[in-house]
Amino acid sequence: MIRLAHFSDLHYGTKNLIEADRCFGAAIDRAIALGVEAAVLSGDATDHGLDLHAPAAERLFAQVRRLADHCPVLMLQGTFSHEPPGTLAIFRLLGGRHPVHVAERIEQVALIAEGKWLASTDWCFDRLPAGARALFSCAPTVNKAAVAAAVGAADAAQAVGENLACLLRGYAPTHRAARRQGMPAIGVSHGTVFGCVSEHGVPMAGFDHEFTTGALFAAEAQAFMLGHIHRHQSWAAEGAAGGQCIAYAGSIGRFHYGEEGEKGFLLWEVDADQARCMLEATPARRTVDIVFDGKPDLEALRATVAQLDVAGVFVRVRWTVADEDRHEVRPGGDRAATGWGGGDQAGGANCPRGAHAGGWDLATGESGGQGAGMGAGDRGAGRTVARLPARAVQPGTGSHCRGCAAEAGRSGVRGSRRDPYHPVFAAA
Numbered sequence: 138m139i140r141l142a143h144f145s146d147l148h149y150g151t152k153n154l155i156e157a158d159r160c161f162g163a164a165i166d167r168a169i170a171l172g173v174e175a176a177v178l179s180g181d182a183t184d185h186g187l188d189l190h191a192p193a194a195e196r197l198f199a200q201v202r203r204l205a206d207h208c209p210v211l212m213l214q215g216t217f218s219h220e221p222p223g224t225l226a227i228f229r230l231l232g233g234r235h236p237v238h239v240a241e242r243i244e245q246v247a248l249i250a251e252g253k254w255l256a257s258t259d260w261c262f263d264r265l266p267a268g269a270r271a272l273f274s275c276a277p278t279v280n281k282a283a284v285a286a287a288v289g290a291a292d293a294a295q296a297v298g299e300n301l302a303c304l305l306r307g308y309a310p311t312h313r314a315a316r317r318q319g320m321p322a323i324g325v326s327h328g329t330v331f332g333c334v335s336e337h338g339v340p341m342a343g344f345d346h347e348f349t350t351g352a353l354f355a356a357e358a359q360a361f362m363l364g365h366i367h368r369h370q371s372w373a374a375e376g377a378a379g380g381q382c383i384a385y386a387g388s389i390g391r392f393h394y395g396e397e398g399e400k401g402f403l404l405w406e407v408d409a410d411q412a413r414c415m416l417e418a419t420p421a422r423r424t425v426d427i428v429f430d431g432k433p434d435l436e437a438l439r440a441t442v443a444q445l446d447v448a449g450v451f452v453r454v455r456w457t458v459a460d461e462d463r464h465e466v467r468p469g470g471d472r473a474a475t476g477w478g479g480g481d482q483a484g485g486a487n488c489p490r491g492a493h494a495g496g497w498d499l500a501t502g503e504s505g506g507q508g509a510g511m512g513a514g515d516r517g518a519g520r521t522v523a524r525l526p527a528r529a530v531q532p533g534t535g536s537h538c539r540g541c542a543a544e545a546g547r548s549g550v551r552g553s554r555r556d557p558y559h560p561v562f563a564a565a
């Protein structure tokens with residue numbers, strides 16, 4: 138049996154740095170304490186291309202180096218828009234006590250004696266390295282543009298799926314051979330499984346996804362470690378290939394308002410004939426909803442904010458305003474009827490910066506569907522819903538957070554100085 142830590146979707150970047158680093162740091166501490174023998178990072182270590190002098194780059198290097206001082210590390214190329222090709226090359230040079238292997242192409246990698254990585258020269262080994270501790274079959278993000286150039290844009294997504302299914306079947310014989318030798322076989326990839334559920338609770342249906350669970354199980358690996366979808370989820374099967382488990386670790390932290398489920402990394406225990414994984418939670422930021430049935434009461438809002446301990450938390454304030462009162466909220470605009478930010482992504486996107494100055498983050502953008510669900514109460518971990526009674530509010534009172542007012546002035550978005558129900562002034 139081999140014990141592995143599986144981290145994914147760290148999304149180190151300017152905006153995510155605090156969340157990513159707190160969570161990844163805690164995850165590494167825990168993985169070291171658990172005595173993992175190797176670590177896998179299954180793509181999207183960065184959120185976007187990082188300059189070398191960016192604080193996010195320095196923190197990510199420092200953390201991966203810390204991990205590599207504990208155990209061998211395997212890093213897989215993720216989505217190109219998050220992790221531009223070539224981003225990971227520098228991690229090979231970290232010089233920790235154990236090596237970092239970067240999988241940027243389709244290949245197999247064996248963890249051999251003294252914790253060294255040995256990669257296949259072709260897409261798979263002709264012969265398995267004798268006595269290897271574990272075998273990893275790596276399918277990093279496929280460049281759909283390259284596939285589109287070959288088969289045409291309309292057929293590219295399906296062609297990627299078909300080719301990956303073919304590749305996965307092609308790995309089955311080596312995984313069977315590994316099983317016969319008592320060697321754990323592990324697949325690592327980055328993409329969408331048909332029918333998986335996103336971090337916002339949306340099932341990913343459609344025929345343009347990289348994998349089906351059937352295609353992944355057909356590889357006959359015991360474990361399949363996936364990245365890309367930010368919500369942890371897993372699938373298990375028992376059959377001729379023994380016990381198999383496919384799992385997304387999910388993102389290391391909560392990077393967007395309303396992401397459901399616990400965040401963390403996966404502790405895997407993989408044998409030659411079975412595998413299991415457990416989510417080890419990270420201290421990801423919470424999501425708090427403050428819901429008014431009617432107009433918001435700013436005194437109640439202040440009191441609730443003080444009580445809920447909202448430092449560093451995603452807070453959404455939502456209320457319903459009766460149709461006859463809508464003129465008090467904001468002159469014109471249909472969205473005023475459901476309260477500031479109801480379904481307005483622009484308001485949500487702009488306000489957190491302003492609100493941050495007040496000591497807490499505020500994200501109000503939410504789709505109508507999710508908003509409707511929210512009213513039903515608490516859904517999933519890390520989410521608190523406070524329901525408050527409405528009291529009369531005098532429009533036009535209160536002050537506003539400077540950041541939001543400035544933003545509003547620049548972009549003309551909601552949350553302007555004229556909006557009497559601007560929720561940010563509860564934090565001022």
Ligand SMILES: [Mn+2]
Pocket residue numbers: 146181219365366367
């Ligand atoms: Mn990602």
